[in-house]
Amino acid sequence: MTASASRPKTQAETGASAFSKVKSSVATDEKFMRLALRLARRATGRTSPNPLVGAVLVRRGKIIGRGWHHAAGLPHAEIEALRDAARRGHSPKGATLYVTLEPCCTHGRTPPCTDAIRAAGIAHVAAAATDPNPAHAGRGFKLLCRAGIKVTTGVLTADAARMNEAFNHWIVHRTPFVTVKAAMTLDGKIATAGGDSKWITGERARAEGMKLRHSADAILVGVNTVFADDPALTARGVQSSKLRRIILDSRARTPLTAQVLRDKFAALTTIVVTKAAPARRVAALRRRVSVLAAPTRGGRVDLRWLLKRLGRDSVTSLLVEGGGEVNGAFLDQRLVQRVAFFYAPKILGGRDARRGIAGIGATKISETVPLREVEWRRLGEDILLTARVGE
Numbered sequence: 400m401t402a403s404a405s406r407p408k409t410q411a412e413t414g415a416s417a418f419s420k421v422k423s424s425v426a427t428d429e430k431f432m433r434l435a436l437r438l439a440r441r442a443t444g445r446t447s448p449n450p451l452v453g454a455v456l457v458r459r460g461k462i463i464g465r466g467w468h469h470a471a472g473l474p475h476a477e478i479e480a481l482r483d484a485a486r487r488g489h490s491p492k493g494a495t496l497y498v499t500l501e502p503c504c505t506h507g508r509t510p511p512c513t514d515a516i517r518a519a520g521i522a523h524v525a526a527a528a529t530d531p532n533p534a535h536a537g538r539g540f541k542l543l544c545r546a547g548i549k550v551t552t553g554v555l556t557a558d559a560a561r562m563n564e565a566f567n568h569w570i571v572h573r574t575p576f577v578t579v580k581a582a583m584t585l586d587g588k589i590a591t592a593g594g595d596s597k598w599i600t601g602e603r604a605r606a607e608g609m610k611l612r613h614s615a616d617a618i619l620v621g622v623n624t625v626f627a628d629d630p631a632l633t634a635r636g637v638q639s640s641k642l643r644r645i646i647l648d649s650r651a652r653t654p655l656t657a658q659v660l661r662d663k664f665a666a667l668t669t670i671v672v673t674k675a676a677p678a679r680r681v682a683a684l685r686r687r688v689s690v691l692a693a694p695t696r697g698g699r700v701d702l703r704w705l706l707k708r709l710g711r712d713s714v715t716s717l718l719v720e721g722g723g724e725v726n727g728a729f730l731d732q733r734l735v736q737r738v739a740f741f742y743a744p745k746i747l748g749g750r751d752a753r754r755g756i757a758g759i760g761a762t763k764i765s766e767t768v769p770l771r772e773v774e775w776r777r778l779g780e781d782i783l784l785t786a787r788v789g790e
Contacts, residue, residue, distance in 0.1 A: 428525055431455050431462075431497040432554045436527070436562060438467040438476070439499050444613040444634075445470045450566040454480040454498040456491055456521075463489035477502055477512040481519055492520035499559045500528040504539040513539050517546045525551040527559035531567040532697075565716035568736060574710040575717035577734055579726050580611055581755035582741040589722060592751035593626040604741045604781040609635050611739055614673040615718040617643035617709065621725040624650050632657050632720075643714065644668045645702050647725060649674035651684055660687045671700050702734055727758020730768050730788075738770065740784045 432455075434723065439453030444453075446468050454476035456464035464487065466479025477498055484491050502512040502524065516524065524543055530536045538552050544666070560567060564574035576784070582600045583589050590596035600604065612618060612634040624630060625646060629659040632644045644659050644667055651672045653660065659668045672681055673695045684690050691708070693700045709717060719729050729735050761767045770786035 427460075428497070428551065431457055432499070432525065432527055433493075433558075434462075434465070435476075435497045435499050436555065436558055438465055439562060441467055442469050444615075444701055447471065447616050448566070448569070448714050449690065450500055450563040452476040452498065452500045453711070454496060454506045456480045456484050456489075456496055458491075458494040459487070460723065463487060463494060464478075473622045474586075475503065475509060478509070478515055480615060481515060487633050490520075493522045495523040495525060496521050497525045497554070497597050499527045500563070501526050501528065501535075501537070502539045502543070503535075505528070505535065506543050509765060511539075511547075513542045516543060516548065521548060523549040523551070527552050527555050528552075528563070531563075531570050533571070541605045545598035551692055564736070569710060572710070573708040575616065575714045575734050577706070577717045577719060577729060578615070578737040578739055579719045579721075579729055579735050580608065580739040580741075581721060581723075582608065582728060582743070583755040584743055584747040586746050586748060587755050588749070588752040590627070590753040591747065592749055592753070596628065597751075598739045599745065600743045600781045601779045603766065603778040604743070604783065607778055607783060608739075608741065611643060611718055615642065615716045616714045617716070618718045619645040619647065619725070620720050621722055622646055622648035623724070624720070624722050625657050625659065627722075629654075629658055631662065633664060645709075645717075646670045647790040649673045649675055649679035649695070649698075649700055651690075653684060655683060655687065660684070661703040671705060673700060699728070702728060702732055706734060721755070723754040723757035727756050727760065731758045731760070733768070733788075735768075735788045738786055738788060739786070741778070742782045742784065744780055 427625040435453035436457045437453065438455070438742045442451055449468060451468065452475060453467040455462060455467070462486030464480040465476040466476045466483050470477045477496065481491055481497065496516060502516060504511045504513040530539065540552065543550055568576040579770065581589055582604065584599060589599065618632050619635070620630065620632065634642055646653055646659065646672050649672060651670065653670055659665070665688055669682050669691050670688060671691045671693050673693055681690055694704055695701055719726060768788060770788060773784065773786040
């Protein structure tokens, strides 16, 4: 995805003759697209493996319909907006459709939205982002243009790309978009040498951490985190969780009394073992949860293999919450797309205190992991750093 230009573009202006040139106000287009983006975000955590999409129908400057994609398998945002217009007694004929993603043109669990747009008599489609799937990119726009519908692209493209960064990554690479999250003291510690970690950050930071869990498809920790904290690994405040829980446990040491094996979400737990795990322990775990046997790399679970496997299982986003060795392993192997580090105004100290990022690390400054698009947010007394990983 490329960032939005200073004004939206039509396909004619970008050199593709199938697009019609459209005279439209940049401010007006962006106003309605911002509303479509807000509508799309209402379904955060519920649409995977589909993207977040919002749509707004406008005729003569008035909104006549709104919609968003609620969940995979349910009607797409464009259809919801058309139905909303019908409920309000408005005809969509001659209207402009603002949609955050290129309308689909293929049959899946739902019919093509391009067919519904043409049948409704919509005159103009303004879109934020092009379909990231190389096999489909631009096809929906071309079909609409051939039907005589004006098309404008590039309206708040960067905003739409950021909203669906996990989906966009998965659809292209077929591996989850990986975020490493940690709550640390200012000196980078996540627990004392004895394992005490409650609570490093305050309530607002912890609530933001729950939002990250809610928006992810799966959460991953190492077995040492299970030993130390016996975590629930759920998105607290969400009544029905779909968050998969992945435990890296090469030797199948996860206690049978652990919460992730006994609670009502046990069916969502997967223990990842290797051939080094005793068969008796593996069998005991299999009676309670899913167990995945992974190949090894350097004596540990092969993380690249695991990401490919999770991608095949339609896991589009993975939240890695360590501890430090697991966090470090993902960063060392450059398998991370984003970091979310919560810093509390505290200094723990101690050479044996547990670090948020461990692993092998860099031997030279030139080998450090670069961060870009760095953002800082104040959350009470704590600070949240989020950034993309990579050059």
